[in-house]
Amino acid sequence: MTVVSRPGTLPERVALFTTCLADFAAPGPLAATIAVLEAIGVEVVVPRDQTCCGQPALNSGFPAQAGRVLAQTLDSLDGAEAVVTLAGSCAAMIVHHSTRLLGAEAASRSGVRNLWEFTQFVAAFGEDLDLELDATVTYHDGCHMTRLLGERTAPRTVLGRIRGLRLVEMPDSDTCCGFGGTFSAKFPELSVAMADVKLDNAATARAEYVVSADPGCLMQLQTRADAAGRSIRTRHIAEIVRDAMRTPA
Amino acid sequence: MSVESFEARLRALGTEVERVADLAACRAVVAELVGTSRTLVDEIPGLDGLDLVPPKDPWDAEVGISEAFSAAADAGAVALVQAAGSPRRTSLLPPHHIVVVRAGRIRGTYQEMVDDVAALDPPPTGVQIVSGASRSGDIESAMIHGMHGPRRLTVVVVG
Amino acid sequence: MSTGTTAKGEEPRSTAMRGVARVTRGHPVWSGSDLDPGQRPALRPMTAEAVAREGVGHTRQRLEVLGRERASGNWLPWESELRDRGAAIRRETLRDLDGYLSRLAAQLESRGVIVHRVSSAAQAREAVGRIATDHGVTLVAKSKSMATEEIGLTAHLTTLGIDVVETDLGEYIAQVAGERPSHIVGPALHMSRQDVTDLFSQLNGDPLPPDPDVLASYARERLRADFKAAQMGICGVNFAAADTGTLVVVSNEGNVDMVASQPDLLVAVMPVEKVIPRLADIGTLVPLLCTAANKEFTTAYQTLLSGARRPGEIDGPAEFHCVIFDNGRTALLGTPEEEILACIRCGNCQFSCPVFRTLGGGHAYGTTYGGPVGAVLSPLLGEATRDRDLPFLCSLCGACADACPVKIPLDDLLVAGRATYEAEQPRGVESFGWTLWSRFWSTPALYRATRSAARIAGRLIPAGVLGRLPVVRLWASGRTVPDVSHAGDRPRGRSGSSGGSPEGEDR
Numbered sequence: 001m002t003v004v005s006r007p008g009t010l011p012e013r014v015a016l017f018t019t020c021l022a023d024f025a026a027p028g029p030l031a032a033t034i035a036v037l038e039a040i041g042v043e044v045v046v047p048r049d050q051t052c053c054g055q056p057a058l059n060s061g062f063p064a065q066a067g068r069v070l071a072q073t074l075d076s077l078d079g080a081e082a083v084v085t086l087a088g089s090c091a092a093m094i095v096h097h098s099t100r101l102l103g104a105e106a107a108s109r110s111g112v113r114n115l116w117e118f119t120q121f122v123a124a125f126g127e128d129l130d131l132e133l134d135a136t137v138t139y140h141d142g143c144h145m146t147r148l149l150g151e152r153t154a155p156r157t158v159l160g161r162i163r164g165l166r167l168v169e170m171p172d173s174d175t176c177c178g179f180g181g182t183f184s185a186k187f188p189e190l191s192v193a194m195a196d197v198k199l200d201n202a203a204t205a206r207a208e209y210v211v212s213a214d215p216g217c218l219m220q221l222q223t224r225a226d227a228a229g230r231s232i233r234t235r236h237i238a239e240i241v242r243d244a245m246r247t248p249a
Numbered sequence: 250m251s252v253e254s255f256e257a258r259l260r261a262l263g264t265e266v267e268r269v270a271d272l273a274a275c276r277a278v279v280a281e282l283v284g285t286s287r288t289l290v291d292e293i294p295g296l297d298g299l300d301l302v303p304p305k306d307p308w309d310a311e312v313g314i315s316e317a318f319s320a321a322a323d324a325g326a327v328a329l330v331q332a333a334g335s336p337r338r339t340s341l342l343p344p345h346h347i348v349v350v351r352a353g354r355i356r357g358t359y360q361e362m363v364d365d366v367a368a369l370d371p372p373p374t375g376v377q378i379v380s381g382a383s384r385s386g387d388i389e390s391a392m393i394h395g396m397h398g399p400r401r402l403t404v405v406v407v408g
Numbered sequence: 409m410s411t412g413t414t415a416k417g418e419e420p421r422s423t424a425m426r427g428v429a430r431v432t433r434g435h436p437v438w439s440g441s442d443l444d445p446g447q448r449p450a451l452r453p454m455t456a457e458a459v460a461r462e463g464v465g466h467t468r469q470r471l472e473v474l475g476r477e478r479a480s481g482n483w484l485p486w487e488s489e490l491r492d493r494g495a496a497i498r499r500e501t502l503r504d505l506d507g508y509l510s511r512l513a514a515q516l517e518s519r520g521v522i523v524h525r526v527s528s529a530a531q532a533r534e535a536v537g538r539i540a541t542d543h544g545v546t547l548v549a550k551s552k553s554m555a556t557e558e559i560g561l562t563a564h565l566t567t568l569g570i571d572v573v574e575t576d577l578g579e580y581i582a583q584v585a586g587e588r589p590s591h592i593v594g595p596a597l598h599m600s601r602q603d604v605t606d607l608f609s610q611l612n613g614d615p616l617p618p619d620p621d622v623l624a625s626y627a628r629e630r631l632r633a634d635f636k637a638a639q640m641g642i643c644g645v646n647f648a649a650a651d652t653g654t655l656v657v658v659s660n661e662g663n664v665d666m667v668a669s670q671p672d673l674l675v676a677v678m679p680v681e682k683v684i685p686r687l688a689d690i691g692t693l694v695p696l697l698c699t700a701a702n703k704e705f706t707t708a709y710q711t712l713l714s715g716a717r718r719p720g721e722i723d724g725p726a727e728f729h730c731v732i733f734d735n736g737r738t739a740l741l742g743t744p745e746e747e748i749l750a751c752i753r754c755g756n757c758q759f760s761c762p763v764f765r766t767l768g769g770g771h772a773y774g775t776t777y778g779g780p781v782g783a784v785l786s787p788l789l790g791e792a793t794r795d796r797d798l799p800f801l802c803s804l805c806g807a808c809a810d811a812c813p814v815k816i817p818l819d820d821l822l823v824a825g826r827a828t829y830e831a832e833q834p835r836g837v838e839s840f841g842w843t844l845w846s847r848f849w850s851t852p853a854l855y856r857a858t859r860s861a862a863r864i865a866g867r868l869i870p871a872g873v874l875g876r877l878p879v880v881r882l883w884a885s886g887r888t889v890p891d892v893s894h895a896g897d898r899p900r901g902r903s904g905s906s907g908g909s910p911e912g913e914d915r
Contacts (some may be wrong), residue, residue, distance in 0.1 A: 018447040018898055020849075024862055026888040042903030049852035050507040058805060058823060061830030065846035073852040147481070147806035148819070172472065178761040180803025183716050187801065189456035192767050192886035194803070197468070223887035285873040308636060324706050333720030337669035341662060359706065360691030367687040371716035372652045374519065375669070375724055381708045383662040387578030387594060390470065396577060397635070398662020398709065402523075404692045404715060 009017075010125050013043040017073070017111065019087040019215070020052035025031035026215040029236035033118055035085045036241050040126045042082075049076040053240055054101070055093040058179045062161025067101035070094070077111035084116045086238055088213045089181075091117040096148050117145060118238055118247035119213050126241075132163040133244035137235075138205035139167060140198065140221070141174035142214035155237055162244045166207040175201075179220035195224040199232055209235040250322050250357030252406060258325035262381040263394070265403040270338060272296070272389035275349060275407045282347060282403060286311040289342070292334030293349060311337040313399070317350040321362035324380050326405065328366050331375035340377055345400040348379070421547045421643050423571040423633035428584060428612045433603075434463070439587045439771035442563070442887035449792045451801055458772035465767040471759060474597075477703055480760035480812030487699055494696040495815040497689050500752035501650075501681075504747075505741060508650040508683045509732060513871050515653020516730055519715030528790055529559040531732035536561055536642070536675050537568050539729055543673055545570055545640040549631075552665045553577035554592055555679050555752060556791070558776045559733065561642070572642075573634045575663040577627055584611055592755035592777070593701045598769035631663070641667030641725070643711075645678035646697065646753070649687035655713040655730065656690050658698065665712045675724035676713065680737050681749040687712075693752065699806045700754035700813035736790035744824060748784050750814045757818060760811035763802055765796035773798060780808035783850025784821045787829070796832065798823030855914070859896040866893030 014037060022030050036045045050073045052067035074094075078081050085091050088200050094115055098106040108114055120131075139159065152174075159167050178194025179182065185191075199221060202210045209234055213220050218234045225232040257265045259373040267282075269275045280299060287304035290296070293316040301371055304310040317327035317337060327348050331337050340346050356362045366376055383398030420426055437443065438454050442868065447455075458464065483491055501508045513523040524535045548565060550572055556562065560571045562583075574583040578595035582588065589595030596604065604617040608626055620858055643664055647656040655676050655806060657664045668674055684693065690710070698706050716728040727765035740746045756766045758779030762910050770778025775786045783802055786795040799822045808818040830839065848854040867873065883889065900906075 016901070021900060023859060024680075024892050024895045027894045027897045027899065034899055034901055039900055043905070045903065045905045046900055048906040049847045051855040057846060059826065060838075061800075061826035061828075062839070062842040062846075063827050065842045068846045069849045072852070076593050085657065096779070141803035143803070143807070148811060172476070172547060174806035175472075176803045178762070178766075178803060180805070183800070183803045185879060187452060187455055188882050188885050189804070190459055191458040192761065194762055195887075197762075197766060198462060210761070219890055220887070223890060225881075226888040227886055231814055260806050301591050304698055308632075326706060326732070331724065333718070336721065337665060337723045339491065340668065341665050351546075354750060358691075359695060360688075363691040363694075364688055365711070367649075371519070372654055372687075372712075374713070374715040374718055374721065376712040377665060378706070378710040378712070381709065384660050385577045385624060386660070386702070387576070387581065387596055388604050388620040388623060390594070390597070391601065391622050393577075393624040395625065396661035396663070397575065397631065404549075 010040070011082040013045060014082040014084045015077050016044055016046045017050060017077060017083050017085035017090065017115070019085060019090045021215050021219070023084060025219060026236070029086050029215055029238050032236065032238040032242035033084070033213065036122060036126070036245070037084060037180045038236055039129060039245055040122070047076040053090045053093045055090065057182055058093070058095040058097060058101070060229060063101055064142060066124050070098065070101055074098070074106070074109045074111040074195045078109065080110045080114060082114050082116060083111050084118055084121050086118045086213070086236065087215055088149060088151065090249050091115055091217055092144035092148035095108045115155070117149060117151060117213065119158050120151055122241065123154040123157045126158070127161070129161065131161055131241065131244040132246055133240065134164045135209065136166040136168060136207045137240065138202055138207040139212045140170070140202065140210055140212040140217055141175060142212055142217045143174070145213055146174050158237065158241060164242070165244065168207050170201045171203055177217045177220050177234055179216045181216065184220060188209045191220070192224055193221055196228070199225055199230060202232060209233055209240065211237050211240055213237045250355060252352050252355060255320065255322035255325065255355050256406065260403050262325045262380055264325060267403065267405045267408055269405060272407060273382060275405055277309055279347060280403055283312050286313040288314065289339045290314040291316060292341050296349065307338045310343040312345045312347060313343040314347045314349070315340050317348050317354060319365040320350050320355045321364045322355055322357050324359040326359060326362065326378055326380035327364055329377045330369070330373045331377060331381065332373050337375060337377070339384070340379065341398055344395070344399050345401040345403070345405045347405060349405050349407060352406055378392040409645070421571040422808070423637070424580065424630035425571070425584070427613055427809065430613055431584060431586070431607065431608055431610045433585060433610060435585060435587050436771070438717060441583070441586055441588050443774065445775070446793055451774070451797060454774055455767060455772050455801065458767045460767060463600065466600060468765045470597060471765040471769070475759040475765065478756055478759055478811065480682065480756065480807050483711050490692055490696045491813050491815065493692045494813060495603065495750070496498050497684060497692060498814045499753065500685050501683050502741060502746055503739060504684070505680060508685065509680060512648050512650040512653055512683050513732070515650070515789070516715070519653065520687050520728065521715060522727070523730045524729065526731065527734045529733065529735045531733055532559045532677065532735070533561045535731050536677065539566055539572050539673070539675055540640055541564060543639065545673070546884060547634065547638045548572045548642055549575050549634050549638035549667045550592040550642040551577050551644065551659065551667045552595070553642070553677055554589070554776065555644055555677050556642065558587065558679070558735065559679070561676070568858050573631070575635065575667060576629055576659070576661060577624060580627055580631065583657055588771060588835070589827070590771055591758050592781070592786045593755050594755070597740070598771065635666045635670050638667070640673040640675065641671040642675050642677065643667050645676055645682050647690055647693055648678055648683045648685055649689065650685055652687045653714055657711045658694060658707040659711070660708045662709055663851070665709060668713055668722045668725065669713055672726040675729045675731060677731045680732060680734050681751070696813050697754050698750050700756040712797050716879045738787055740788060745788055745821065747816050748781070748788065748821060751781055751814055752783070752814055756811040756813060760807040762807070773801060780818045780822070780828035784818060784825060787825055799829060817841070817877035856896065862892040863895040866891060866895060
């Protein structure tokens with residue numbers, strides 16, 4: 001297990017690790033992430049040559065290929081004092097698997113050592129954000145962030161700072177949504193059945209938004225809800241925080 | 250370890266408990282519990298010569314009486330050594346099982362009771378650790394009391 | 409149809425199995441106890457069928473309740489201590505498994521137990537078969553043992569003309585239904601009480617009420633006759649203590665005590681990893697197992713077997729055999745996969761697994777052991793051929809690793825199992841595809857090109873058409889196609905900087 005270093009003071013500048021999924025299909029959460037980070041007072045740079053953390057290949061049984069792609073992304077993040085990503089599962093992948101794929105030296109790369117998942121960063125440094133939002137939300141704890149990264153408290157800490165926000169918990173909030181990366185394509189019927197269980201649980205909270213910190217989970221749940229004609233709306237936690245910002249970025 | 254904590258744990262597990270001061274009182278309690286039921290009784294020092302009705306066929310026994318070798322308060326458990334004078338059938342075939350436990354044999358923890366058993370040299374051919382009557386949750390997790398072993402367990406604590 | 413009928417199809421010798429010919433309750437071929445290990449259907453159609461079966465939602469909810477009770481990952485302080493000690497004890501033997509097994513065997517033999525150390529599943533079941541035929545056994549009463557499932561023991565004995573009856577209530581229900589156990593600890597958890605009622609009513613020839621107490625009594629009476637009549641008992645082993653030579657078997661029902669004491673002949677069957685260093689270790693391992701499996705400190709009974717009947721004893725086995733089999737396990741020693749040998753068969757990983765629950769239990773894994781432990785272990789066992797892709801039947805959520813009382817890193821083993829599988833495949837489309845992917849996505853310009861291609865496809869190709877493309881169509885069965893028309897619209901920070909690299913449009 002790689003130990004992530006945690007500077008106590010706000011870095012001047014952070015590199016944003018966009019993740020391939022957000023690059024391809026989640027521009028909204030990316031923009032929101034930048035807006036929130038800038039409101040906290042950091043300069044955000046988006047290294048051009050980053051690609052992917054390699055998780056799709058590793059989870060498909062191709063670790064060498066995964067390592068090659070991860071190496072490229074870590075190269076693009078070298079030198080960054082802090083790296084922030086908006087996907088808990090990509091953060092978990094990097095922290096948990098880098099040394100296994102690339103050797104012990106990987107632990108000292110900027111992209112590993114200085115990596116923050118978005119809510120971790122906001123929880124640590126965003127206390128002074130002026131946040132208010134009149135909305136009811138429920139929260140889905142993505143598996144990799146919760147169990148692999150071990151981050152169980154930051155998301156609710158952040159949501160708890162939004163005045164007027166009502167958080168209604170759903171049953172089994174940390175049960176898998178059924179995405180599992182390539183699992184969703186290898187076992188589509190099973191993956192959809194798991195999404196339905198999560199959507200049924202989320203619906204009992206009667207919230208306006210189902211919120212999560214992983215674009216993968218959100219994509220799984222929203223596309224299933226849409227195909228099934230359910231009125232559930234999902235939103236990335238970065239977008240909720242950005243929506244709540246009283247002082248525009 | 251307190252005898253009271255042992256008794257409390259037994260009761261929490263649905264085991265009946267009788268506390269008596271000495272063997273004489275123990276004989277009286279046992280006689281009352283058993284009545285004229287067909288009974289299998291192990292060779293228990295101090296409990297011989299009880300006026301009990303044996304079954305013609307051990308499978309038709311209604312009560313079995315054993316003595317514990319050791320016991321554990323935290324688990325509400327007793328350890329029974331199976332040997333020449335204490336066959337396996339006594340604690341298994343009849344629907345009601347009575348176990349006599351000397352207070353001085355009760356340990357605080359399951360580990361201590363296990364250590365007692367593990368120290369027996371040579372090991373007995375069989376030891377049965379019992380903490381409650383038989384049960385099953387195999388049908389939709391509904392708890393059924395009384396399966397293949399006894400459905401009623403009574404512990405008589407002596408001393 | 410269920411096993412337990414004689415080879416000639418006559419009325420069973422087992423009282424408990426009489427009437428089994430009347431049972432017509434159907435089940436999918438992949439849940440049958442007669443599923444040939446080499447004939448397991450492909451995982452995708454099997455799991456697709458499983459999630460669509462009537463009643464699967466209710467089974468899932470029952471399993472969710474059981475999973476919530478166990479709150480995987482949330483070990484109380486005393487449970488945590490137990491877990492730390494138990495995890496250490498379970499790895500002690502892996503340093504010198506053969507040494508511990510030799511000590512165990514020597515101790516057992518010194519007290520009259522005949523020990524058979526065999527390698528394969530076939531050798532194990534044949535050894536038991538020979539013991540039975542040597543003694544003219546016609547009826548075997550058996551307590552619960554996943555190891556005997558693994559080696560296909562009941563089917564083998566049946567072909568030898570020997571009747572076998574399962575005496576654990578859940579196993580008995582599964583046997584009557586002709587199915588394999590669904591969960592390691594609760595074999596019939598996939599059946600509702602109405603299912604059991606219908607099943608026993610068919611067995612009985614007359615309706616029985618949907619009352620668990622009545623149904624259990626019905627089973628108890630019939631099985632009691634079999635305990636009396638059986639010439640041979642077969643039991644599994646939870647832990648085998650090497651220092652004293654003691655086999656430890658836990659049960660709530662008392663059926664282990666029955667099969668280990670009433671017939672004159674007893675055969676205990678265990679795989680090699682059941683050995684533990686010391687009998688005293690059960691002070692940790694029994695509460696750990698029972699807490700993880702059943703949220704109870706101990707089971708009603710722990711049965712400790714150390715030898716054959718001594719002079720003066722009137723019950724217990726006059727002849728006592730112990731079959732210890734390997735089936736691929738010792739080959740794992742010294743590799744990362746040896747971790748799976750620490751498993752104490754609590755079934756907690758299964759309760760914690762959303763895939764296991766959504767499938768309605770373990771049948772849709774098509775193998776003896778389902779759920780996370782099965783997805784890791786089954787591909788590693790001796791005769792597995794079609795099971796090697798089981799590690800993919802998992803969303804990698806990690807709940808199993810949290811739930812494991814002996815800290816097996818199940819999720820890491822599942823990822824490793826996938827790599828093992830792919831490394832064994834001949835170089836094909838998938839391997840080529842991922843290698844091509846890795847070249848493109850480790851070259852920034854090519855990564856950007858795939859992004860542009862997606863962007864164009866997202867803008868020009870209607871979603872309906874996109875949804876029929878290979879791979880995409882797997883997503884699109886049940887989900888809408890994600891909008892990739894903005895692929896590459898990486899927003900910039902206010903400074904517009906990419907952190908020091910030469911600039912150009914970020915497309």
